Amino acid sequence: MSYQVFENINRGYGASTSLPLNSKPSTPKRHVHANALGKDEVILSGEKSKDKQGQKDFSMKEGGLVAALGATIGLVVAWVKKRNIPKIKQLAEHIEFTKAETIKDAIAFGKKHLGIEKYSNFSDNDLNVINWINEGLVSACNKMRGKLKMPKLIHIGDELSDISNPLAAENKHGILLLNKKFFNDIDAAVNIAINNASDLLFSKNNKIPLYLNRQKALKLYERISQFKQGKLSTLGQKVMLLDDMLKLADEVGFMQTHPLEKIKAIIDMPQWSSIQKRLRDDIPEVDVLEKLSVDDQYMCLMKIMCQMKKNGVDVGANGVESSPFRCIYHELGHLQDIETRVMSKDGFKNPSEYPKELVDWLSNEEYMKTASKVSQYSCSGPAEFIAETYAQLISSHKLPDDVMALYKKMNGPIVPV
Ligand SMILES: [Zn+2]
Numbered sequence: 001m002s003y004q005v006f007e008n009i010n011r012g013y014g015a016s017t018s019l020p021l022n023s024k025p026s027t028p029k030r031h032v033h034a035n036a037l038g039k040d041e042v043i044l045s046g047e048k049s050k051d052k053q054g055q056k057d058f059s060m061k062e063g064g065l066v067a068a069l070g071a072t073i074g075l076v077v078a079w080v081k082k083r084n085i086p087k088i089k090q091l092a093e094h095i096e097f098t099k100a101e102t103i104k105d106a107i108a109f110g111k112k113h114l115g116i117e118k119y120s121n122f123s124d125n126d127l128n129v130i131n132w133i134n135e136g137l138v139s140a141c142n143k144m145r146g147k148l149k150m151p152k153l154i155h156i157g158d159e160l161s162d163i164s165n166p167l168a169a170e171n172k173h174g175i176l177l178l179n180k181k182f183f184n185d186i187d188a189a190v191n192i193a194i195n196n197a198s199d200l201l202f203s204k205n206n207k208i209p210l211y212l213n214r215q216k217a218l219k220l221y222e223r224i225s226q227f228k229q230g231k232l233s234t235l236g237q238k239v240m241l242l243d244d245m246l247k248l249a250d251e252v253g254f255m256q257t258h259p260l261e262k263i264k265a266i267i268d269m270p271q272w273s274s275i276q277k278r279l280r281d282d283i284p285e286v287d288v289l290e291k292l293s294v295d296d297q298y299m300c301l302m303k304i305m306c307q308m309k310k311n312g313v314d315v316g317a318n319g320v321e322s323s324p325f326r327c328i329y330h331e332l333g334h335l336q337d338i339e340t341r342v343m344s345k346d347g348f349k350n351p352s353e354y355p356k357e358l359v360d361w362l363s364n365e366e367y368m369k370t371a372s373k374v375s376q377y378s379c380s381g382p383a384e385f386i387a388e389t390y391a392q393l394i395s396s397h398k399l400p401d402d403v404m405a406l407y408k409k410m411n412g413p414i415v416p417v
Pocket residue numbers: 036037040041330334383384387
């Protein structure tokens with residue numbers, strides 16, 4: 001059982017570090033995360049202003065990057081450095097994606113329609129990956145009506161040999177780095193994620209766990225079954241399944257570590273007053289709840305969720321079905337972001353290294369509450385909130401008003417509706 005996924009959130013959110021209840025599900029480990037999370041920015045960020053925020057300076061980072069990624073990527077970085085930082089392009093307002101039959105054709109497509117200057121290290125085995133990345137970029141371009149910054153270079157390689165880094169992007173210099181190992185082993189990665197998530201997704205008596213939204217859980221079971229039967233054929237479908245499972249795990253994990261936040265969100269719902277009448281004797285007022293242990297709060301949350309389900313309101317974790325291209329959109333979000341921000345607390349060894357901007361972000365309860373509506377990862381740092389929100393907007397997901405207000409306040413890149 002691993003709770004490492006939520007360790008950082010606990011730290012940043014000032015919440016309890018109490019151990020989980022026996023009845024709580026285990027959660028999948030982050031090492032199969034499909035979100036291009038974790039080390040993407042740690043390895044590749046090259047923002048000069050980071051040093052004032054207490055992170056490593058540009059040259060150290062870049063030196064580290066070259067050393068870590070070897071000679072090939074060293075040449076890649078040299079190639080990019082000779083060029084300017086990507087600027088906003090005006091591509092065609094609508095691009096029709098066509099699946100290429102060869103790597104050569106896929107590269108030609110990207111150069112012609114997407115303004116990608118170079119694809120590096122793609123071999124014939126990577127045809128589905130290059131088609132996937134091109135299709136994802138096309139769909140983002142179309143949503144942005146052709147006006148956006150694009151990566152200059154897309155490199156696929158073994159440099160990020162850890163499966164936890166499936167996709168990585170350099171923010172300001174326009175390298176999009178893909179983890180060849182992950183994509184070549186996508187079935188293995190999905191299988192690991194299914195195994196890790198099995199306690200979370202399936203209860204022993206074959207009932208849908210209370211903390212899951214019934215409809216969403218059924219849909220997810222169906223997709224897992226399709227995957228196991230070999231019916232999920234495209235790379236995008238598999239990436240999306242993996243992504244959705246991990247998002248769901250994040251959401252359930254957040255309920256476990258921050259049950260009071262979930263209870264407060266339910267109390268804000270219009271249906272609450274009728275539910276409350278039925279629960280009056282069982283659930284104390286918020287000021288009393290606040291004094292309870294996290295485990296007791298979680299028990300109250302489960303009682304509330306049970307009663308809500310009986311009343312036809314399902315507030316279980318619903319792990320929004322994302323998009324086959326969500327991780328591409330996320331990286332594009334970093335690229336579009338005109339502000340220089342601290343990325344994620346994951347980039348720091350311990351909280352004493354956190355720059356003030358990050359401390360302020362993590363300790364702002366209002367921000368955490370809002371960001372958690374996008375994803376748990378978006379809580380981990382201001383730049384991740386922007387990238388995660390951007391990814392949702394590109395997917396045309398409607399986001400709550402407070403999320404949009406914070407995104408606007410922080411000057412997040414505008415996405416046409
Ligand atoms: Zn990111």
